[in-house]
Amino acid sequence: xxxxxxxxxxxxxxxxxxxxxxxxxxxxxxxxxxxxxxxxxxxxxxxxxxxxxxxxxxxxxxxxxxxxxxxxxxxxxxxxxxxxxxxxxxxxxxxxxxxxxxxxxxxxxxxxxxxxxxxxxxxxxxxxxxxxxxxxxxxxxxxxxxxxxxxxxxxxxxxxxxxxxxxxxxxxxxxxxxxxxxxxxxxxxxxxxxxxxxxxxxxxxxxxxxxxxxxxxxxxxxxxxxxxxxxxxxxxxxxxxxxxxxxxxxxxxxxxxxxxxxxxxxxxxxxxxxxxxxxxxxxxxxxxxxxxxxxxxxxxxxxxxxxxxxxxxxxxxxxxxxxxxxxxxxxxxxxxxxxxxxxxxxxxxxxxxxxxxxxxxxxxxxxxxxxxxxxxxxxxxxxxxxxxxxxxxxxxxxxxxxxxxxxxxxxxxxxxxxxxxxxxxxxxxxxxxxxxxxxxxxxxxxxxxxxxxxxxxxxxxxxxxxxxxxxxxxxxxxxxxxxx
Amino acid sequence: xxxxxxxxxxxxxxxxxxxxxxxxxxxxxxxxxxxxxxxxxxxxxxxxxxxxxxxxxxxxxxxxxxxxxxxxxxxxxxxxxxxxxxxxxxxxxxxxxxxxxxxxxxxxxxxxxxxxxxxxxxxxxxxxxxxxxxxxxxxxxxxxxxxxxxxxxxxxxxxxxxxxxxxxxxxxxxxxxxxxxxxxxxxxxxxxxxxxxxxxxxxxxxxxxxxxxxxxxxxxxxxxxxxxxxxxxxxxxxxxxxxxxxxxxxxxxxxxxxxxxxxxxxxxxxxxxxxxxxxxxxxxxxxxxxxxxxxxxxxxxxxxxxxxxxxxxxxxxxxxxxxxxxxxxxxxxxxxxxxxxxxxxxxxxxxxxxxxxxxxxxxxxxxxxxxxxxxxxxxxxxxxxxxxxxxxxxxxxxxxxxxxxxxxxxxxxxxxxxxxxxxxxxxxxxxxxxxxxxxxxxxxxxxxxxxxxxxxxxxxxxxxxxxxxxxxxxxxxxxxxxx
Ligand SMILES: [Zn+2]
Numbered sequence: 001x002x003x004x005x006x007x008x009x010x011x012x013x014x015x016x017x018x019x020x021x022x023x024x025x026x027x028x029x030x031x032x033x034x035x036x037x038x039x040x041x042x043x044x045x046x047x048x049x050x051x052x053x054x055x056x057x058x059x060x061x062x063x064x065x066x067x068x069x070x071x072x073x074x075x076x077x078x079x080x081x082x083x084x085x086x087x088x089x090x091x092x093x094x095x096x097x098x099x100x101x102x103x104x105x106x107x108x109x110x111x112x113x114x115x116x117x118x119x120x121x122x123x124x125x126x127x128x129x130x131x132x133x134x135x136x137x138x139x140x141x142x143x144x145x146x147x148x149x150x151x152x153x154x155x156x157x158x159x160x161x162x163x164x165x166x167x168x169x170x171x172x173x174x175x176x177x178x179x180x181x182x183x184x185x186x187x188x189x190x191x192x193x194x195x196x197x198x199x200x201x202x203x204x205x206x207x208x209x210x211x212x213x214x215x216x217x218x219x220x221x222x223x224x225x226x227x228x229x230x231x232x233x234x235x236x237x238x239x240x241x242x243x244x245x246x247x248x249x250x251x252x253x254x255x256x257x258x259x260x261x262x263x264x265x266x267x268x269x270x271x272x273x274x275x276x277x278x279x280x281x282x283x284x285x286x287x288x289x290x291x292x293x294x295x296x297x298x299x300x301x302x303x304x305x306x307x308x309x310x311x312x313x314x315x316x317x318x319x320x321x322x323x324x325x326x327x328x329x330x331x332x333x334x335x336x337x338x339x340x341x342x343x344x345x346x347x348x349x350x351x352x353x354x355x356x357x358x359x360x361x362x363x364x365x366x367x368x369x370x371x372x373x374x375x376x377x378x379x380x381x382x383x384x385x386x387x388x389x390x391x392x393x394x395x396x397x398x399x400x401x402x403x404x405x406x407x408x409x410x411x412x413x414x415x416x417x418x419x420x421x422x423x424x425x426x427x428x429x430x431x432x433x434x435x436x437x438x439x440x441x442x443x444x445x446x447x448x449x450x451x452x453x454x455x456x457x458x459x460x461x462x463x464x465x466x467x468x469x470x471x472x473x474x475x476x477x478x479x480x481x482x483x484x
Numbered sequence: 485x486x487x488x489x490x491x492x493x494x495x496x497x498x499x500x501x502x503x504x505x506x507x508x509x510x511x512x513x514x515x516x517x518x519x520x521x522x523x524x525x526x527x528x529x530x531x532x533x534x535x536x537x538x539x540x541x542x543x544x545x546x547x548x549x550x551x552x553x554x555x556x557x558x559x560x561x562x563x564x565x566x567x568x569x570x571x572x573x574x575x576x577x578x579x580x581x582x583x584x585x586x587x588x589x590x591x592x593x594x595x596x597x598x599x600x601x602x603x604x605x606x607x608x609x610x611x612x613x614x615x616x617x618x619x620x621x622x623x624x625x626x627x628x629x630x631x632x633x634x635x636x637x638x639x640x641x642x643x644x645x646x647x648x649x650x651x652x653x654x655x656x657x658x659x660x661x662x663x664x665x666x667x668x669x670x671x672x673x674x675x676x677x678x679x680x681x682x683x684x685x686x687x688x689x690x691x692x693x694x695x696x697x698x699x700x701x702x703x704x705x706x707x708x709x710x711x712x713x714x715x716x717x718x719x720x721x722x723x724x725x726x727x728x729x730x731x732x733x734x735x736x737x738x739x740x741x742x743x744x745x746x747x748x749x750x751x752x753x754x755x756x757x758x759x760x761x762x763x764x765x766x767x768x769x770x771x772x773x774x775x776x777x778x779x780x781x782x783x784x785x786x787x788x789x790x791x792x793x794x795x796x797x798x799x800x801x802x803x804x805x806x807x808x809x810x811x812x813x814x815x816x817x818x819x820x821x822x823x824x825x826x827x828x829x830x831x832x833x834x835x836x837x838x839x840x841x842x843x844x845x846x847x848x849x850x851x852x853x854x855x856x857x858x859x860x861x862x863x864x865x866x867x868x869x870x871x872x873x874x875x876x877x878x879x880x881x882x883x884x885x886x887x888x889x890x891x892x893x894x895x896x897x898x899x900x901x902x903x904x905x906x907x908x909x910x911x912x913x914x915x916x917x918x919x920x921x922x923x924x925x926x927x928x929x930x931x932x933x934x935x936x937x938x939x940x941x942x943x944x945x946x947x948x949x950x951x952x953x954x955x956x957x958x959x960x961x962x963x964x965x966x967x
Contacts, residue, residue: 079532092531099525101532200531204764233534234766312764315564318575319529323630335628339568362566362759371761 003028004161005478008070008218011164015064022055022069022113029071029115033162036481041137042147042157044076045084046116054113066110067225073166075154076117077124078104078209079198087200088120088150090133091320091327091346101198102233103167103209103226110225115163118153122348123317124174124202126150127420130411131350138407139181140479141445145404148178148420154212155182159479165213165222171202172305173399173424175210176436180399180448183438183477185219185465186212190456191431192237194223195230201316203309204235206428215475216437216466220244223458242459248466253287255464256392262298263397263423272398275440275447279468280396286467293392295384300377301426306418307361307374308429314358320346353414382430389454394464398423399436399448423450433458437465438474446474489726491719492687492696493654494646497661498639499671500612500679501544507611507638508535508578515677519617519631527636529573534765537562541638542585542769544670545609546779548640549586551668551786552604559770560585562609562763567756570630571614579641581760584608585771591644591664592788593656594806602657603645612637640670646685646696651715655708658682659810663787667812675707684715688722697722698732702746704739714739718746790815798828807836813851820857825864834860838878842885854888855881863891873952876900904951906958909942913955913962916941927963935959 003011003025014020030048037043051071058069074080077087079097086092100108108114121131129137129152137152139145140160147156151168155178158166168175170188179186187210194209201207209226213219224245229238259280264273280290322328322342329345332338347355361370388395400420410417427434432452439449449468453461469475503513509526526533549556563581589604614632618625642661648654662680665671673680682705687697702718705711718737725732736755737746785793787809794805808818814835821831839860843853863880866872872880872895883894895901903909916938917924927934942955 077532085531087531095531097525097530097532099530099533197534198532201765232536234536235534235764311761315566315574315576315759315761318566318568319531319573321568321570321575323570324528324573325530335570359759362761364757364759367759367761 002032002161004032006164007214008067008164008221011070012064012067015069022058022064023052025069026051026055026071026113026115029163033115036140036160037162039138039143039481040140040156040160040162041135042118042153042160042162043073043116044086044088044119044132044134044153047083047114048116051113051115054111058111058113067107067222068111069113071113071115071163072107073115073118073154073157073163074104075120075151075166075168077120077169077200078117078167079200080104080114080117083114083117085117085200086134087124088122088132088134089347089351092200093133093327095326097198099198102195102230104198106226107167107222118151118157118166120153121150121350123200123313123351124150124169124171124207125313125350125354127173127177127417128405128407128410129153129156129178130407131348133348136407139404139445140481141183142404144406145445146181146407148181148400148404150174150178151186151212152178155179155184155186158182158184158212158214160481161478165211165218167226168210168212169199169202170208170210170424170428171206171309172421172428175212176399176424176434176448176450177420179212179436180446180450181404183446183448183474183479184212184214185216185435185437185475186210187219187223187435187458187461188427188433189223189227189458190237190433191428192235193227193241193433193456193458195233195236197230197232201312203312204316205312206305206309208428216462216469217245217248219435220248220462220466227458237456239456244459244462247459247463249463250467250470252283252464252467255283255288255394255460257283257288257290257464258293258388258392258395259290260293260295260298260388260395260397262295267419267422268398268401269403269442271440271442272401272403272447275442276396276398276449279439279449282468282471283396283464286471288464291392293388293395295381295388295426297377297380297384298426301381301429302418302422304374304377304381305421305425305429306357307370308378310354310358311361311371312358314355314362317347317351317355322346350414378429381426385426385430385432385452393453393460395452397450397452399450400424403442403445403447427452431455433461435461435465437469438477439468439472440474441477488691489688489723490649490691491651491715491722492646492689493648493651493715494685495644495648495654495657496683496685497642497644497658498681499548499642499665499673501541501638501640502669502671503538503540503544503638505538505540506636507538507541507609508636511636513637517633519629519633522633523635527573528632529575535578535763537766537769538638541609542771543779544638545585545607545640546771546776547668547783548607548642548665548670549589550776550780550783551664551670552586552589552591552607552642554586554589554604554607556586556771556776557583558772559583559768561768562766563760564763565758565760567758569613570628571616571635573614573632573635577611577613578763578766579610580608583768585769591657591660593653593660595650595653595656600647600653602647602653605643605645607640607642610639610641611635612639646687651712651719654684654715655712658708658711660787663810667784667786667790669784669812678706681705682711684711684718686715686718686722688719688726697726698734700732700734700746701736702739703736703749704741706741710739710741713744714746717744721746784812794818794828798822800828800832804829804832804836808832811850813849817850817857821861824858824861827864830864831860834864834881838881839885842882853885855884859884859890866891866895870902870904870951871895872900872902873948875948875952876902899949901949902951903946903949904954906954909950909955909958910962912942912945912950913938913959916945917962917966924963924966928966935963938963
């Protein structure tokens with residue numbers, strides 16, 4: 001196997017046993033990127049020179065602790081000092097932060113090496129990465145299809161072996177859906193588990209940082225590094241972070257697994273339902289207890305989400321006014337015009353649509369009917385989960401109703417596109433951890449299985465996911481990309 | 485004001501809190517720094533940053549709540565108040581909307597010898613905005629500059645109930661509130677620097693009517709006097725409109741200090757829709773009883789307690805006690821003097837009289853003056869031991885005020901020593917009596933003025949340095965012995 005194909009833990013072993021140098025790994029990664037990224041188009045910015053310098057530094061020091069010397073990619077909304085952080089938007093095309101997001105800083109403290117910044121739907125709004133202001137990313141399994149979104153670049157880059165792992169964010173499914181579409185492992189931890197400091201906000205009460213990786217072990221390994229309290233984020237939880245890799249023993253005897261009937265409705269492709277049912281049989285085979293449950297308020301999650309998220313976004317994105325940084329329309333005749341023209345030209349259609357939705361939902365006279373009611377629905381959704389988790393350890397469901405769709409197919413139809421999030425959004429609304437792992441294929445396109453856990457119980461999700469992964473080989477399959 | 489109408493006033497006061505750092509970041513709050521030198525990505529509203537609440541702000545808010553007899557609910561939260569303006573980098577202000585930190589308090593004011601209780605609706609925490617600098621008017625300026633130093637400076641908004649019925653009451657409320665905030669150590673309350681700001685809600689209704697009249701909000705009230713004048717102006721304008729059958733509109737008006745009138749800023753229709761919603765970046769704030777108790781335990785003496793002490797322990801009149809407790813600096817000055825000098829009333833007289841006159845003349849606060857308590861006491865002792873006269877003391881105080889020198893030095897340098905030697909004075913007196921026989925006759929025939937003439941001549945001859953008490957005594961003695 002080539003170096004670029006290896007997992008983080010495989011690379012760790014090779015570095016520790018001095019079989020390879022970090023420089024060799026980084027060079028291998030960039031050779032791969034040069035070979036495939038004009039097809040996949042996962043990266044917005046590459047930091048090859050810095051990465052090589054860092055790799056040599058690590059090699060010279062000769063200490064390979066943690067993820068020292070291992071390359072990584074970041075969704076382009078993680079602030080990186082000195083490196084453009086565009087958020088997929090013309091608005092921030094030239095924005096260079098002076099500060100580092102906490103999640104990235106924790107990886108850098110272990111001498112993880114940034115390979116580049118990954119494409120995304122503008123301001124994380126979308127499910128196909130077609131809303132990027134710059135270009136669309138393609139699905140490595142079929143270049144005519146979308147990689148999902150909004151962390152589409154992060155999932156595609158891992159799937160195409162351009163980086164061993166990446167970070168993304170998930171507000172309504174933005175890690176799990178692209179992970180599912182690209183056949184990789186994506187974890188959105190509990191809200192509050194990973195600091196949001198330095199992550200450009202979409203919807204603050206829903207946004208959560210997570211890991212996209214080639215396998216479950218890598219995911220657990222990276223999550224342990226980035227998770228934990230941060231004094232810069234008041235909403236980050238002051239709870240200890242368990243050693244997630246330590247619980248990966250494959251033993252899930254007696255694990256109580258629920259599958260909610262509402263997640264197997266008519267909107268979900270038969271092939272996907274079949275794949276999940278097979279996975280549930282596998283769980284039974286491995287000694288788990290599997291039962292059907294009901295999450296009756298699930299159907300209200302999507303409409304409530306499309307009130308809460310745009311409402312928060314309308315405030316979060318109000319700061320992009322052309323005054324202090326970012327794009328500015330210099331032709332404007334006065335201050336008011338400068339504001340409106342800057343925002344009109346700097347934002348894409350989907351962003352503007354959501355700002356308008358959110359502004360409307362918060363307007364005086366509508367607040368109670370929309371925003372406040374959505375918060376109440378949110379509570380009911382969370383209560384549904386709490387009830388199920390009294391008797392079960394995890395919930396298993398499909399990640400998406402379909403596999404990856406064709407590029408351009410849904411871009412003119414926001415409502416259809418919003419339906420992509422229907423199985424992932426309830427988890428964000430309840431603030432719970434959720435993961436997507438590969439569990440099959442439909443006509444050559446990957447299918448993802450979603451595993452939902454109790455709040456701050458990522459460990460059980462990892463344990464269950466690992467047991468399944470070890471008894472199957474979907475995670476070892478790689479897209480051909482027409483290069484080998 | 486017309487006797488048939490009643491004016492109804494409520495005040496919204498913004499007090500800048502005395503913290504070292506801003507409310508949501510660690511930037512300094514010091515006043516007067518170069519533009520944009522006290523900013524960081526957080527208070528400048530950069531992408532991806534998050535607020536972290538400064539605990540000291542909560543301490544001061546609780547302190548204020550206790551001073552104003554408020555309830556402090558065990559949970560409060562922050563909300564976003566959305567509006568576009570270049571002085572607001574996030575385009576929303578983090579404030580508190582429906583769950584403020586303090587509710588349902590009151591403040592007692594004294595107007596014309598009557599005590600009145602003014603309700604406090606709420607006290608909430610929020611962040612200040614930045615400052616725009618432009619040439620002339622904002623609508624015509626070729627450019628605007630933004631200074632974000634003030635962005636994120638912690639503020640308390642203190643909202644009264646509409647319980648005041650005259651401009652005088654409103655002023656008394658403001659003065660009392662300012663004294664409370666100063667004593668509580670919450671704010672330095674400098675109206676000119678903007679660390680204490682006030683908006684007034686004014687309406688007028690016929691006496692006996694229960695419903696409130698149409699309300700206008702007046703902004704830009706930068707002094708107690710402006711507050712008083714603006715309310716008087718606005719009330720008169722309302723009454724005139726009502727009498728003339730005009731319909732008043734609910735609007736925001738600004739006080740024009742130069743022209744001494746209020747002007748319309750924006751009507752209710754133009755009012756912002758702030759689209760408040762809970763701030764998702766900050767968790768609801770829990771305030772435990774222990775937290776409140778610890779602040780209560782360390783509570784400083786408040787003006788009313790101090791007044792009581794001054795009246796009961798030192799026998800000062802109520803009026804003196806009220807004036808001396810207008811600011812903590814003034815009370816501290818008094819207390820310091822009293823440690824070294826036993827006569828409270830004499831200290832009070834000098835502080836409220838001559839010293840206060842000098843302060844007002846120079847538009848200064850007691851804390852800014854060069855006169856120290858030790859200096860004043862030294863001066864008072866010099867009067868008592870006859871070194872200087874009361875009149876000389878005024879000159880000495882003026883000099884102390886101007887130079888900060890101690891009385892001893894001033895007395896020596898100016899040669900202000902009082903002549904208390906009987907022999908010297910008697911020689912002078914005899915001389916003057918001898919050279920003015922006609923005036924002596926006047927005196928004998930009962931003309932009081934004649935005595936004044938002699939005393940004046942002696943003071944003149946001694947360049948004011950003769951001990952006046954002694955001069956009076958000796959002069960009377962001599963004149964009465966003349967046949
Ligand atoms: Zn700051």
